[in-house]
Amino acid sequence: MTSHSSRPPTHINTDLDNVSVTSSVKSLTPKSKSRKLKSTSTTNKATRSSSMFSERSVGGASDTKHHGTASRSVSHSKPPLGSHLHSVHAKDEESVKVKGEGDAKSTKSKDGGGGGSSSDLKKSINQLQKEADQQLELEMETQMTLEHFLGQMISLKNAFAMLSDVVMHEVDAARSEARRRIDVSDNRVVQNQQTVDKVIHEFGSLSSRVDKIEEKQDAIIAELAALRTQGDQTATWLTTVSEQVSVVKEQVGETRQAQVKFDADTVKEVNELKRHWDNQSQTIVNRINECSAEVSKQRAELTVTGEQRMDDLELLEKALSTLQAQQVRLRSSVDEATIPLQTESKSLRSKTDQLDAAISSIKMDAVETRHQMEGIDRDQRLRFDNVSRVMKVFSEAMQVATPPSVNNGFKDV
Known part of the structure; x- marks a missing residue:
């Protein structure tokens, strides 16, 4: 909601800046007109870069929101991710507000010169870069957490599969020994x-x-x-x-x-x-x-x-x-x-x-x-049938595929 509501004011502010700049350019002399054109071009470039950074930061926030929901679906015991996402959204809103205030100040101070607006834009750009770095770090942390969870799940699945293989090997050995005797x-x-x-x-x-x-x-x-x-x-x-x-x-x-x-x-x-x-x-x-x-x-x-x-x-x-x-x-x-x-x-x-x-x-x-x-x-x-039933219940509880020898119920013994 914050990302969609923060985009239209930036476009409106840039349009107002362009209108004010063009009106001021008409009333100036040719020398001052050229200076104002240079300042307006620089301000337009700065506003475009700031809008691009704001869109990137908003997109990153939405991405982190999706990552946060995915991490919640995998594990419900990780609340700090949600708090980080809320802090990122708050920082995005603050950056948008600061950018809007900087644009307003730049429109007010255009008659006096373009030095203050460029410094404010640099500060806002630096702040947005810092926020983008923080957002990237949070995304890397969430990705590492998800990879860790995936590795744990794979290791657990391999352990259960190995356990079922060992049990079935022992049962097959006992069955062959009984058949031989x-x-x-x-x-x-x-x-x-x-x-x-x-x-x-x-x-x-x-x-x-x-x-x-x-x-x-x-x-x-x-x-x-x-x-x-x-x-x-x-x-x-x-x-x-x-x-x-x-x-x-x-x-x-x-x-x-x-x-x-x-x-x-x-x-x-x-x-x-x-x-x-x-x-x-x-x-x-x-x-x-x-x-x-x-x-x-x-x-x-x-x-x-x-x-x-x-x-x-x-x-x-x-x-x-x-x-x-x-x-x-x-x-x-x-x-x-x-x-x-x-x-x-x-x-x-x-x-x-x-x-x-x-x-x-x-x-x-x-x-x-x-x-x-x-x-x-x-x-x-009778005993092998009981063992086969126990193995079926164990495989159903662990969600492991039942071996064919257990499905047959040791009929060949």
């Missing part, structure tokens, strides 16, 4: 299933061998019908056979004890796993480490039990080989030897039934471990 556990379960299938196949072959042995026993019984006369010679041999049967019974008892111990260890492990899953309060990494340790422990136990059972199978094969050798000798025995051989076949059949029961228990253990791994997978998916 789950794959290892699945491979171990598959290997255990393959070993169980192999044991089942071996026991099938053993049962076929037992059937062949029974067929051979029937043939031997038919042959023993013709060898009843040699009973006295085989009495000593029967005593040795009874001792061997007692040895086989002891071996069967040892296998039973080993099976009972294995069942007790399995029950203990199941109880420990239940207690572990009831107290799920640890972090994802600790859970994965515990699960891997548990799987390795079970694998070691399965390998130990497999080795024990392979040893038992070797012992059974040795016993069967000895039985075959003895059955070759049974061709010279009597009908009384058929009774202990039948009992021997019954004991072997009961042993195969026990081994089938052990295989079924191993299958149940494998199924239970698979269910446990599925529970671990579900728990990890």
Whole structure:
């Protein structure tokens, strides 16, 4: 408002000065007329320069006003800029008033000479230059303040972006580690299933061998019908056979004890796993480490039990080989030897039934471990979904672009 209201008086004053100067020029002599023309030209130049400086100062004031509003829009905590702008506007108004008074004095003192008007114009020009310098300094200060604010905003944005990148890197690392350990556990379960299938196949072959042995026993019984006369010679041999049967019974008892111990260890492990899953309060990494340790422990136990059972199978094969050798000798025995051989076949059949029961228990253990791994997978998916929700809320609060892995919700885990 001050800039627009201060411009018209300057033009009016200059017009009045021109009119007064032309009227005074007409009434003077040629010499004084030339002097007055020179003074009027100098005064016109001075008034033009003063009007140009006043317009520049007014334009600078309007520019500072716009800068002040922009700085207020960026930061509301900088009131000294507004006070500086008001002081600049007041100085502009005072300069315009002083210039108007100087113009009036110059019109009054034209008859006496142009020395006083030129000195006043110089003073006003110097004052306007000082005010223009002050205005330029204020504009530079505001520009530096805005640049400082812009740099702070850029640094804050970079810091938030770096924080989001670090968090997403940690989440991706945890996800890849969990995926790797789950794959290892699945491979171990598959290997255990393959070993169980192999044991089942071996026991099938053993049962076929037992059937062949029974067929051979029937043939031997038919042959023993013709060898009843040699009973006295085989009495000593029967005593040795009874001792061997007692040895086989002891071996069967040892296998039973080993099976009972294995069942007790399995029950203990199941109880420990239940207690572990009831107290799920640890972090994802600790859970994965515990699960891997548990799987390795079970694998070691399965390998130990497999080795024990392979040893038992070797012992059974040795016993069967000895039985075959003895059955070759049974061709010279009597009908009384058929009774202990039948009992021997019954004991072997009961042993195969026990081994089938052990295989079924191993299958149940494998199924239970698979269910446990599925529970671990579900728990990890739930936790990764919670982490993705937290990251989305954090990104929305900080106005940072959400990474694609968080948008996917860790579906590939």
